[in-house]
Amino acid sequence: MYKSGDIIIGGIFEISSTIVMQDLIFTSKPGQWMCKGFEISLFQTAQTMVFAVNEINKDPNLLPNITLGYRLYDNCMRLPVALRAAATLTCGMDERILDYHCSGVPPVLAIVGDPISTHSIAISRILSLFHIPMVSYFASCPCLSNKQEYPTFFRTIPSDKFQIKVITEILKHYVWTWIGVIASDDDYGQYAVKTLSEEVQHFACIAFTETVTNVMEQMKVLYITDIIKRSTAKVIVVFTSAGDFTALINEIVNQNITGRQWIATDSWSDSQVLLEKDIFRSFGGTLGISFRKGEITGLQSFLYQIQPNSDPDNNLVLKFWETIFGCQFSENLQNSTDEPDTNFCTGLEDITTTNTAYTDVTELRVSYNIYKAVYAIAHAIHDLMSCENGKGTFANKTCANIRDIQPWQVFHYLKKVNFTNHMGERIAFDENGDVLAIYDIVNWQQGENGTIKAKKVGFYDQSLMTGQELFLNEEEIFWNFDTEKVPESVCSQNCQPGTRKATRKGEPVCCFDCMPCAAGEISSQINSIECIKCPIEFWSNPARNECVQKEIDFLSFEDTMGITLTTVALLGVFISLGVLLVFFHYRHTPVVKANNSELSFLLLVSLTLCFLCALCFIGQPTDITCILRHIVFGISFVLSISCILVKTVVVIMAFKATLPGNNVMKFFGVTQQRSTVFLFTFIQSLVCIIWLSIAPPNPVKNTMYQNAKIIFECDVGSLMGFSCLLGYIGILTCISFLLAFLARNLPDTFNEAKFITFSMLIFCAVWITFIPAYISSPGKYTVAVEIFAILASSFGLLFSIFAPKCYIILIRPELNTKKALMGRDSEK
Template identity: 65%
Template sequence: MKCILHISVLLCLTFILSNTQEAPCKLQGKFELSGLYKSGDIMLGGIFVVNFKTIPPEIDFRSKPVQWKCESFEFSVFQKAQIMAFAIEEVNKRTDLLPNITLGYQLYDNCVSLPVSLRVATTLISTMEDVVPDLSCNGPPPVVAIIGDPLSAHSIAISRILSLFQMPMVSYYATCSCLSNKQEFPTFFRTVPSDAFQVKAVIQIIKRYGWTWVGAIATDDDYGQYAIKIFLEEFQKYGCVSFIETVPSVTENNIIRRIVKSIKQSTATVIVVFSSEEELNPLIKEIVRQNITGKQWIASEAWSTSSVIAIKENFVSFGGVIGIAIRRGEIPGLQDFLLQIRPDYDLRNNLIIHFWEKTFSCKFLENENTTNASRNDSSKVCTGLEDITSTYTAYNDVSELRSAYNVHKAVYALAHALHNLMNCNDGYGPFENNTCANIRNVQSWQLLHYLKNVNFTNHLGERVAFDENGDPLAIYDIVNWQQDSKGAVKIKSIGLYDASSTTGDELLINEEDIFWNFEYGLVAKSICSESCQPGTRKSARKGEPFCCFDCIPCADGEVSIALDSTECFKCPDDFWSNDRKTECVLKEIEFLSYDDAMGVTLTTISAFGACLSLSVLIIFIHYRHTPVVKANNSELSFLLLVSLILCFLCALCFIGKPSNITCILRHVAFGISFVLCISCILVKTIVVIMAFNATLPGNNTMKWFGVTQQRGTVLIFTLIQSVVCTIWMAMTPSIPTKNTRYQTAKIIFECDVGSVTGFSCLLGYIGLLAGACFVLAFLARNLPDNFNEAKFITFSMLIFCAVWITFIPAYISSPGKHTVAVEVFAILASSYGLLFAIFSPKCYIILFKPELNTKKALMGRAVTTK
């Protein structure tokens, strides 16, 4: 492998040939870094965040800048660095993995600073010596692979450099989905799932509890921005985002207060946060200070298990946090290894010195980095004999190994790749001419080939492998922030998200284990608008997200059967919506039946009219020899009474469920019976007029209009109507039909007239006869009393015409069964009008004034009238 010298750090001075001797290249500079070191046949590099605060030097461009200073030592991250050392020690002790090969390590602290991370990366890929003694660069590179960086932004920058040299980098905590792009980051791998899977897990949780209205917060870095971008793309297919805020990388109080204001003003109860604990902490403190409660926080894996945030003081606002956490694992023998640590005065292991001083709050006099001021101050002096087993910090707490467990997997992934490389058989190798790599002179690009195909099962039975994007199998723990009996915050696992699940149920949560930080322990509710119940539809609010809507009741005849229906569906023709608009029910079939009150009333009136007409007929037959009956053309009177009986009875054909027979019968019976009735009255009127004219001298017209002619006239008039009815029913018969034009909620079961022309001819013919009868009767109204029947006929025709003239608009405007009722009423009213107007005076004389029912009385009245 060629010398790997980063151009910013490893620019060699031009060497000068003199006396056939080479002048060695010298480094332009050397960085002062905190790290751990152990030599080996093959070296692995490591980048960790041990100190969480950096103090950059002042740059005035007048002198060489001093080194960056790192502060705020974090025990839990130093534990991760020690786990890398522990895993390498484990591999070195194994005989089945890399036998006769010793792994070494060189790892550094990046102090949460990108410039420092770049310094670390360039240091790892270059020689550690001040002078490069062998310009031929034989042997393996300084490190063949790097474990880290834990931060996505740092990993992006470092990977761009490492990819130039085909050096693999295995991160244990960088989750940005952008790093899955093998075109840009071909040498990047990780043992932590990509944010793309984390976002899927978050959305699965949100869907599980029906949260459609959420707030979103992300840090202003690659990790936060890529995560929030994927989240928005996926979540907006399901719900809406109330607000989106960005936490600045450098704390700015005005921005923090603005974010808190957005949280307070939003109606969203659920807030999703993609952030690291360092950048989120200032926002957390402001939220707690302002005592914001009643929010359900969804934590990304970067802060879901943070011991810095998950404290008692924050529980009022952040109790019940549901978070995505890196899969927890156990590493046997780790705690014993951690407690074996002892001070090492090798500058390459200065992190141990910093750890010891931080743990026991003391200073080593031998520490070269200790200033004279610190030597003479009141700080306790470290002896190196302090009892580490008597302390309890995040360093020796191995109960929650998550990202630390990923460090262990990263080391073993590289070890297995090297082992597979070492076991290659010549002639069957993957490289040019089927050659194999030399484990004693392994190059990074050769290791890269084997790392892509790593596939093994670790001590916990978990499969470790990388997909085509360098990502591991996505498995997360779902955690919940709760309080124990002493009030301390504990982070409890409540479920699992397994993206590789073959059962179709990727998210498994034990509901009984969840603590909800809401009144009565109820599940949080976060929606912009309440769900639209069946019977309503969603109507979007103008200018607002689709999750914010109004619920509009379905129109009559339409239904919705599901929650949050976007539209109502029209019922089939024979169906109608129920009162709640939730289902289509069969329409009520309405017709004038014998069961309802109106039908019973009309039936009774009809039957009574027929009986009354029959009674009058019986009276007239019984008194047929009396002058009153004789003087009024008894034969026509009998026929008229029979026709009236038929008129009353034909009304019954209009009542009851329509059928083919009743539809034809009702119109035929109505038309013929009424024409027969009016024909009798018309003939009687003509007879009265002719009888009066016959009394005049020289007038003998009665012989031309005798009984035979009278019968023939009635028959002809009736036959004409019969012909009209026959033609009508033959061409377009009246049939039962379901009418929904006037009442959409009901089916009006009625008889369709078939032909409006036929029905008009039927009514018009009756009207023509009635009009002619009325005119003739009106002209004969002043005839002598013994022929005074014309007065009663005039009155009866006046009633008849008035009834049928008012019938037309009433018939047209009456809905449903009332249309038929109006027709029946017109039939009965006109029939009663004829019966009473014509026959009541005669019955009165026959029954109550028999003394007037004599020829002498009739003639006397006639004389008196004259």
């Protein structure tokens, strides 16, 4: 198709689907390849360029006084034909070169096309040698963004790297982490698979990757179909053209494979060939990525205005006419080797009676990109011709001459093109020759009469703020699943808070097991890789998703054990005071006076202190209670043992004093007894003072003994001081027990030595068994065992020494007389 003008723009389009190759007989010059299979729907793209050129020529504000012309070629979907078209546009149609200086205006200043990436790669390498810009409307290979290799290449379709980014954002949006990929066996498909793998590697895994070709063996089709059936991946991304995918689609439909969410790239997301097939059961709900749809006012009316003519330069129009009406023009019939057709084209047929994809302008995507490409070139030429002399951008600040304009000048201004079209879309190229990525998200839904329609349900706009580029209208999306909800596509279900991911050996990272967090560790997020250890004073809750304050464990007055021990301790205090009152009331009786009543009173007071010191071990530890519990315990018990030791010595002395000539009691009278008790108690007090001055006991929170609890306890501070305190008590106890044991058979009236021996035996037994029980008891039970030892030993001393005397005083008062005591002695 050709139209003359002051400036000519070239165009290369896909119109014919097949080609007839000439035989190579090596005896004559090969003939040209013949294009066949004229596609009516694709012819709309070439007509859109014609419409855009005519519209620009009518615009008084754009390229005034300059007429644009065009020269359009069919590439027949074959690279050799596309290269021949590009060479013709670059060098002209003359077979002989007449102007070796290449002066004057070149045949074309810019080219719109080629739509195929492979073609554009080859053509752009040639055009870049002559600095001729090429603006493609469909070649989306990211490799073409390399300005080192393709410096003069531009395009009005976004690069596939943006399309893959859109797919990645959709996968993230719906949390699809287990996907399958099908790609064509060419640079486009394999590059897409590689890029997608890199994009999703941080959040998703590819379950399988399969390759399809335009011509596939049935075994290969069955193999891929079986992979799809057996895979647990419910989401499958397809990077291929409609033609390469057709065979696999048919097999999937034949085997009635459903329950898959297909994601289509722009190469087949709105393919009319596929949308007309009966494949909705298997492919309904497909989410497709399609470049932006536009509206071109007046295009449909223009498409209806097409008329054939006999101009041989516009033979594409003739082929279109013959195809749409099923007729032939006589001039074409003469050159045809086919049998004559009785149906001749008159050129008067009414195209308005037809209803084909050629006149359908509801889905202008490719045509809209062509429209933008033509206007981008026109604006570049307009900016080139609008400069003022002395302000130009070329040598000596000159401007271009319409009679000598060059492609490199157009290329220079094309890089700076920046305008807004009738739809409010800004048209500009970045440093790679790419436009801003704007995509429509379409969804395959049921149309009228059971047909499939690609309904727009969202968009992706690179120009929007980060995080807001993708928009999906969830209410408009149809999900072709029984639940009619967003499907799940994961190898393993999400690990909930309280668990962590444990990868399976030999499987992708998306396949994992969920392991509960250990005690004391938590995970608060979904799919946590590891559990976090709680701070030292915190512990994990039962769900293992939150750290909670550890329970502070100490023996309190409120719990049952604390109440019981408090009651027993107070009972001991009352009993001790009761015995003290009884002894004070009967202080003049022989039983009380028999063994130094003063030591008995002092022993009862010390036992009362022993019972009271047990109360210091109950309740929340403080600095004061920690000091009091150990000091009162040490001093009161030393005082008790000291009294018992002195009483034992008194018994022994009393026996020795009854021997003739022995007056030993004068050396151990009441004063010496008091001094001895005071001395023993003072030594313990001195130990306590030194202990408190070096490292006194203090309250601490023990987090090492139990993980789930904080044991609030009193630390002894100086272990040496605490050992000295206990050791001193132990020494006095052993001495008392030894002396009492040796004097147990002395003829004492009340068998005081026997009672002391028995009391010391109980005392030693309690504290010996206390040691292992204290070590093995956890938490507050440690303190309970200590209290129990204090109470048990105190009760042992109280009952062993004073119970027999109280029995005589209260129950057998007749024995509490000197006469009765003397009578007992005489009996003995």
